[in-house]
Amino acid sequence: MKLLFGNLKFSKESVKTKFYLFYLLYFIVSALVVTAVKRQDFKTCEQSSFCKRNRAYADKLTANHSLISPYSVIQDSIIIKDGIISGDLINSENNLIFIFELHLLEIGAARIRINEKNPLKPRYDKAKDWALIQDPSYTLEYTLIPSKPDVTSLSFGKERKQAVSIYHSPFRVEFLVNDVPIITLNDRGFLNIEHLRKQDAPGLVDQSNSENDQVIEDENDLDKGLWKETFNGKEDSKPNGPESIGLDISFPGFSHVYGIPEHASSLSLKETRGGDDSYSDPYRLYNLDVFEYEVDNPMALYGSIPFMMAHRKGASAAVLWLNAAETWIDITKNKEDKHRLSSLLGFGKLTPTSTSTHWISESGVIDVFAFLGPTTSDIFYQYGLLTGFTALPQSFAIAYHQCRWNYLNQEDVAEVDESFDKYDIPYDVIWLDIEHTDGKKYFTWDTVKFPTPEKMQTNIGIKGRKMVTIVDPHIKIDDNYYIYKEAKDLDLFVKEPDGRIYDGWCWPGSSSWVDFTNPSAQEWLIKKFAFDQYKGSTEHLFTWNDMNEPSIFSGPEITMPKDLIHHGGWEHRNLHNLYGIAYHSATSKGLINRSNPPRRPFVLSRAFFAGSQRYGAIWTGDNFAKWDHLAIATPMLLTIGISGLPFSGADVGGFFGNPDTELLVRWYQAGAFQPFFRAHAHIDTKRREPWLFGDPYTGYIRDIIRERYALLPLWYTLFHEASTTGMPIIRPMFTVYPEDEETYAMDDQFFVGNSLLVKPIVNEGQTSTEVYFPGNEIFYDYFTLKKVQGSGKVQIEAPINKIPVFLRGGNIIPKRQRIRRSSAAMRTDPFTLLVALDKFGKATGSLYLDDGETYDYEKGHFIHLQFTFSKRKLISKSLSVLNNDENLYAQSISSVRVEKIIVLGLDLKPKHIFADCIDCSKNSKRELQFGLPTTNLANAVIIKGTDLLITEEWVIEFS
Ligand code: NOJ
Numbered sequence: 001m002k003l004l005f006g007n008l009k010f011s012k013e014s015v016k017t018k019f020y021l022f023y024l025l026y027f028i029v030s031a032l033v034v035t036a037v038k039r040q041d042f043k044t045c046e047q048s049s050f051c052k053r054n055r056a057y058a059d060k061l062t063a064n065h066s067l068i069s070p071y072s073v074i075q076d077s078i079i080i081k082d083g084i085i086s087g088d089l090i091n092s093e094n095n096l097i098f099i100f101e102l103h104l105l106e107i108g109a110a111r112i113r114i115n116e117k118n119p120l121k122p123r124y125d126k127a128k129d130w131a132l133i134q135d136p137s138y139t140l141e142y143t144l145i146p147s148k149p150d151v152t153s154l155s156f157g158k159e160r161k162q163a164v165s166i167y168h169s170p171f172r173v174e175f176l177v178n179d180v181p182i183i184t185l186n187d188r189g190f191l192n193i194e195h196l197r198k199q200d201a202p203g204l205v206d207q208s209n210s211e212n213d214q215v216i217e218d219e220n221d222l223d224k225g226l227w228k229e230t231f232n233g234k235e236d237s238k239p240n241g242p243e244s245i246g247l248d249i250s251f252p253g254f255s256h257v258y259g260i261p262e263h264a265s266s267l268s269l270k271e272t273r274g275g276d277d278s279y280s281d282p283y284r285l286y287n288l289d290v291f292e293y294e295v296d297n298p299m300a301l302y303g304s305i306p307f308m309m310a311h312r313k314g315a316s317a318a319v320l321w322l323n324a325a326e327t328w329i330d331i332t333k334n335k336e337d338k339h340r341l342s343s344l345l346g347f348g349k350l351t352p353t354s355t356s357t358h359w360i361s362e363s364g365v366i367d368v369f370a371f372l373g374p375t376t377s378d379i380f381y382q383y384g385l386l387t388g389f390t391a392l393p394q395s396f397a398i399a400y401h402q403c404r405w406n407y408l409n410q411e412d413v414a415e416v417d418e419s420f421d422k423y424d425i426p427y428d429v430i431w432l433d434i435e436h437t438d439g440k441k442y443f444t445w446d447t448v449k450f451p452t453p454e455k456m457q458t459n460i461g462i463k464g465r466k467m468v469t470i471v472d473p474h475i476k477i478d479d480n481y482y483i484y485k486e487a488k489d490l491d492l493f494v495k496e497p498d499g500r501i502y503d504g505w506c507w508p509g510s511s512s513w514v515d516f517t518n519p520s521a522q523e524w525l526i527k528k529f530a531f532d533q534y535k536g537s538t539e540h541l542f543t544w545n546d547m548n549e550p551s552i553f554s555g556p557e558i559t560m561p562k563d564l565i566h567h568g569g570w571e572h573r574n575l576h577n578l579y580g581i582a583y584h585s586a587t588s589k590g591l592i593n594r595s596n597p598p599r600r601p602f603v604l605s606r607a608f609f610a611g612s613q614r615y616g617a618i619w620t621g622d623n624f625a626k627w628d629h630l631a632i633a634t635p636m637l638l639t640i641g642i643s644g645l646p647f648s649g650a651d652v653g654g655f656f657g658n659p660d661t662e663l664l665v666r667w668y669q670a671g672a673f674q675p676f677f678r679a680h681a682h683i684d685t686k687r688r689e690p691w692l693f694g695d696p697y698t699g700y701i702r703d704i705i706r707e708r709y710a711l712l713p714l715w716y717t718l719f720h721e722a723s724t725t726g727m728p729i730i731r732p733m734f735t736v737y738p739e740d741e742e743t744y745a746m747d748d749q750f751f752v753g754n755s756l757l758v759k760p761i762v763n764e765g766q767t768s769t770e771v772y773f774p775g776n777e778i779f780y781d782y783f784t785l786k787k788v789q790g791s792g793k794v795q796i797e798a799p800i801n802k803i804p805v806f807l808r809g810g811n812i813i814p815k816r817q818r819i820r821r822s823s824a825a826m827r828t829d830p831f832t833l834l835v836a837l838d839k840f841g842k843a844t845g846s847l848y849l850d851d852g853e854t855y856d857y858e859k860g861h862f863i864h865l866q867f868t869f870s871k872r873k874l875i876s877k878s879l880s881v882l883n884n885d886e887n888l889y890a891q892s893i894s895s896v897r898v899e900k901i902i903v904l905g906l907d908l909k910p911k912h913i914f915a916d917c918i919d920c921s922k923n924s925k926r927e928l929q930f931g932l933p934t935t936n937l938a939n940a941v942i943i944k945g946t947d948l949l950i951t952e953e954w955v956i957e958f959s
Pocket residue numbers: 405433434470546547606621622655680681682
């Protein structure tokens with residue numbers, strides 16, 4: 001068949017080939033030439049008509065103080081029943097009626113939903129089905145508070161400490177904790193719901209057929225783009241016309257807000273309108289494959305979590321804006337002029353700053369959760385109860401991963417695998433990128449390069465190691481490709497508005513995309529991971545979901561056209577940010593289901609949404625081997641972590657470009673303290689496996705990877721904590737020191753759990769750095785075990801072989817110091833306890849352990865120990881049933897010992913140390929041998945070669 005292409009004629013095949021070569025060339029050239037992000041490929045707010053309209057609406061109200069929000073509650077419409085307050089709103093500008101519901105929730109949060117009362121057709125409301133684990137229950141513990149006739153107020157929660165006031169006219173909602181307002185909705189009157197309408201409805205300008213039906217360029221031209229919009233020559237047909245929603249959410253008295261990943265930006269979010277260091281565009285949430293992204297930028301990246309947290313002394317609050325369409329968020333900070341607020345907040349004469357945010361989404365309904373804290377840990381828990389806690393990963397998943405695009409063939413894989421052993425560097429997982437497939441057809445193998453994939457996996461599996469292969473969502477259009485054929489026959493693909501299967505360009509060339517929002521597509525993909533379906537896969541093989549924003553080289557903004565049609569007839573625009581989680585979810589379920597009994601999955605995804613934590617890990621995409629990209633990884637990962645998704649990492653070494661040895665060493669040092677620790681590199685970069693640099697650099701890399709392995713018991717315990725409480729694994733300083741304002745904007749140092757303070761070195765040539773030690777507490781250098789002299793800001797030496805890491809007094813951390821080739825090989829090794837006393841001579845810590853693979857822990861097969869040091873006694877108590885026939889895991893490690901205990905900071909040197917078992921009938925009191933190091937360690941006592949079992953409760957006395 002011939003196609004007309006301009007005035008040239010090509011066969012269809014040759015057009016395809018040319019496109020393919022074009023894109024290949026494009027990527028290769030772009031990778032080689034160091035260029036900035038192609039900003040012109042991505043919209044600004046000005047170029048997104050609904051964002052521009054809502055910003056203009058906000059400007060109008062801000063500029064003219066006599067204007068107020070036209071939305072008010074219709075008199076006597078409010079009904080309060082069973083924890084739900086509902087009523088009708090009227091927009092006095094067009095007399096349209098909206099229905100609102102306010103749900104008081106058991107989890108210490110509230111939810112507001114606003115929709116058109118009689119929409120022309122239903123508005124999209126399914127983001128909740130992906131983000132939430134279930135519809136949250138309403139609390140019946142509330143009391144109506146007598147108030148003025150045009151205000152409805154209730155207090156709620158067990159002690160009635162939380163309250164909400166609904167102001168009727170104009171409509172405004174205020175949440176209070178202990179009588180202090182912490183979140184207000186529509187305070188500035190930006191509530192705006194563009195109702196669904198017919199294109200020829202009277203009073204509405206239709207510019208869709210105008211010749212200038214382009215991106216809006218003129219400030220006054222807000223009516224353009226209502227019914228059709230074009231960007232970079234690509235048209236969005238917008239058959240439903242304007243349907244955006246907007247609302248301002250304010251945090252009175254809070255000068256810091258955090259969250260709304262993913263952006264290459266600071267932890268404390270910047271202003272986007274006015275202010276000293278302001279961005280000019282709002283933060284954007286729209287999952288996109290942004291080539292060579294820039295740091296310090298609010299541009300959208302691969303994932304979106306519409307969750308924002310505010311924090312100040314004495315209070316924390318958060319919101320979840322449950323919407324999966326393209327979303328923009330403006331942030332402004334204002335000196336508060338409300339006298340009432342100053343006195344209520346106890347700021348005295350100081351004028352507090354308040355943060356106002358303006359949320360704008362292209363479509364859907366208003367569905368906002370307000371989490372009322374009052375602490376950050378309360379919020380993490382409340383958010384986890386709503387969207388699910390992070391899934392407890394297999395233990396290999398938190399060890400070190402070795403990836404590159406691409407390991408060439410089986411011989412290459414074997415050589416890399418053996419080299420790790422040769423150079424005595426542990427690793428757990430080797431990854432294969434897209435080149436392992438037969439022509440980028442996922443679930444297949446290039447049989448020349450990888451003729452015996454099962455054997456290859458078994459060879460690494462024998463050493464306790466795993467393999468990950470990439471499985472992307474674009475499906476090569478090829479009737480001989482079984483995946484394509486099946487999906488086509490089952491009618492699972494995303495469609496064009498006219499019903500044809502959508503055809504776009506990605507790695508394999510012409511491709512189609514399965515609609516994973518369709519339950520049948522979920523079911524289908526889940527089955528594709530069965531061992532007999534995914535030929536060449538074994539139990540050692542796990543999965544990498546890439547390009548699932550989705551990334552489409554030929555699409556607008558390198559993604560899917562918004563007017564494509566999904567299951568249920570929904571346009572892509574409504575659910576764009578869900579595509580990634582839908583794919584991640586099916587993949588993860590596929591890996592669970594392939595084994596019987598089921599095993600925990602491991603799936604890395606690039607795109608994400610609220611709730612993705614239930615399916616696996618994410619990474620920050622295509623970063624660059626540059627110092628500023630190393631630096632930005634910390635705030636990015638902290639932000640993602642406080643937004644409910646703690647299992648995240650940035651490519652170690654930087655994806656694009658070639659890091660020099662110093663940068664690579666520093667990156668490994670930082671990466672060893674990321675929850676997900678993987679080295680990865682672009683296909684055009686030089687090989688950079690750790691042994692290629694020679695000593696001393698290889699040695700530095702080896703040391704820090706080994707340190708990660710030594711600390712795996714701590715990491716696993718923290719993952720368990722995240723999976724039950726929602727606590728992030730790496731934590732911003734402000735969450736550990738919530739009363740210390742100095743920490744509120746700090747994002748270049750952080751905590752692993754509550755015990756290790758880490759300050760990555762992110763500048764070339766830097767050999768010392770300032771570390772902030774808050775709270776007049778004791779800190780010990782993690783590597784030398786010496787006490788840090790001074791508190792507050794202290795200058796710390798950081799030669800190239802050292803990342804500044806400190807152990808916070810008051811903590812006990814579990815380690816394993818016999819480093820082997822993989823984490824699996826260390827499973828029955830003995831433990832070391834590092835006890836760092838605080839100034840009161842106290843410390844606590846815990847250790848969670850299970851088989852690291854199955855779900856047996858759900859049936860009680862695990863060990864959870866609590867360690868406490870107080871009054872010169874160290875006690876190990878179990879938080880669960882230990883020596884019980886039903887705890888097979890405890891039985892399986894019943895001979896594992898705590899072989900070494902190091903206590904730092906004892907005031908008086910002990911003369912004797914005795915150990916005894918707790919609540920045991922036998923007389924087992926015995927004296928332990930110990931040493932007092934002569935070096936200047938912080939009054940250290942080292943007990944070696946103990947016979948204390950991990951499965952027994954015991955006490956050690958330092959007399
Ligand atoms: C883009 C991903 O971000 C990158 O990590 C991967 O190597 C390439 N796609 C090729 O699959």
